[in-house]
Amino acid sequence: MSVTIKDVAKQANVSVATVSRILNNLPGYSEETKQKVVKVIDELGYQPNAIARGLISKKTNTMGVLLPKVSDLFASEILAGIEDVAHEFDHSVIICKTDKDGTRTMKYLQTLREKQVDGIIIVSEYITKEYYDMLTRMNIPVVLVATQSNYDIPCIKVDDFKASYEAVTYLLDKGHIHIGMISGTRSDKMTTTPRVHGYRQALIDSGLPFTENAVAYGDFGFQSGIECMQQLLSHQKHLTAVFCASDEMAIGALSYLYKQGIKVPEQISLLGYDNTATAQKAIPPLTTIEQPLYKMGRRAFEVLIKGERKVNLIYPHRIIERDTVTNREPIALLNK
Amino acid sequence: MSVTIKDVAKQANVSVATVSRILNNLPGYSEETKQKVVKVIDELGYQPNAIARGLISKKTNTMGVLLPKVSDLFASEILAGIEDVAHEFDHSVIICKTDKDGTRTMKYLQTLREKQVDGIIIVSEYITKEYYDMLTRMNIPVVLVATQSNYDIPCIKVDDFKASYEAVTYLLDKGHIHIGMISGTRSDKMTTTPRVHGYRQALIDSGLPFTENAVAYGDFGFQSGIECMQQLLSHQKHLTAVFCASDEMAIGALSYLYKQGIKVPEQISLLGYDNTATAQKAIPPLTTIEQPLYKMGRRAFEVLIKGERKVNLIYPHRIIERDTVTNREPIALLNK
DNA sequence: GTGAAAGCGCTAACAT
């Protein structure tokens, strides 16, 4: 049997109320009794039971985090941010890996509710009506990171349209005119759509045509990067640059190109998205659009703990220039 | 105010005991009342309070996981395994990122105790006397993954000495005789020492000399891989192969070599350790020693939930052949 | 300055 507040009280010859006061730094005891009690606590190795506390206070000091994968630099970078602030605020974080499985998500939401978490952070996941209904019924603060929703839920993200527009413009400025795109999941209206639109708009604003065939739809993962690159190459012979909607896909594309003996960036320039740790470790190091993932994770936790209910935070992206994008010589234009 | 078991009882005209029985699938009620109660539960959207339950049952259905980093393929692969079984067993997992900060670790242990977790999994962390004392005082089941301890704590790992011995033997079999090693943290007796010993023994058993200068000590990370490779090259001009104690360091070495214009594997063969996701994505794909990280994570959780207190599980490693190791032509031997 | 006692939401005897 574990030692409880009662044991401490008995041993110190005071009431549990007094011990509780001392534990919580409330007024109402002499310095003398405090010394006595603290001594007993130490001797007995007493530690308060957070469960009992939580039952009364209706606060558990724990937040739940829903994410698609944990073994993925994208989500885990956000998670790192969340965890750090949580620690600063003396909170714990429960992780729920949804594996893009809707059933699992609902189950997790329920568990989180039962465990009375103080808030929920949802990372890069689409909010269905089912989720939203559940969320409102639960009446627990929620915040979205790296995604957003048509429903009224606070979110923290980058301006995908703008980032994508600038990414393509960057390629355009380098002289590229045949630019392909490896995009995310086709059905993902929250993330994929704005990025494809940004790509298209940048092309159009430069007087260049938008071709359906120049965009391949993957799933943000490495393998799909390989497949999309292959697909793109089979349709689009003139491609000199490809904008990828995730670093993982860019790395996949890089691998495919390497295997085909196509030089990056000499023959094809590659531009990633996210700036996860993998980007700088690639060979050659990947030029990419940075999303401040760690900071976004931190901020998400803060939204929850500060009780902000109506925020829609746009975080700044920026281009990290490394070695996978090069100038397209003017000569190429003429050759065409 | 949230709806409680009392509300359900009142609404359904039964006692809380009956509701509780139905909730927990205990015998003692008619099918009729069950229907009635279930209906009310549904109408009211009632969900049991796990905190209250935990207070009585002394079980929280949550496990704590201590790991050095979350944004690291090594730990997160183990975490993925843990999380999956946890979900299967209807448990939650609280993550505690220690950041190689001893203070933080002690704090986390305390929090986990207060939150009454049912068990603790410690991933690749050295157990100090301070931790061990805390752990015994807490009286919570613990299991170690990818590390071990002189203290009596269950653990799950690979045989580092043997894996390392075989890794080097593999290189030897390929004809290499000047083999360097990029090792982990020098002070890490649990992981680094056996690997270095395995390396040395393999050399000695082949009648080759062991040179202190042929092993560089990093910290398992990418950057240290770069530095160690550079260091090795400055001392050891004849090196034709390097065994790295982690994939991350191998990737770092690969990057450095690439930047120096040294071809892998034509000029230098590289062998990694872990087989994290990064290995197959490298250019060229990295040959490495696999540790079944995901499975080890799964098993760790099972040890806890099955209450196994005295296990010392050695998981099988194996060589994953990819493209960074090549034969050293016999001619090289002659040249020497 | 300190203690007694009522509950937080639930489970588990013990009654009936």
Place this chain on the structure above:
DNA sequence: ATGTTAGCGCTTTCAC
């Protein structure tokens, strides 16, 4: 088959 009641370990009035 169902209800009553005593806690689980703690916080928090309300007395004194």
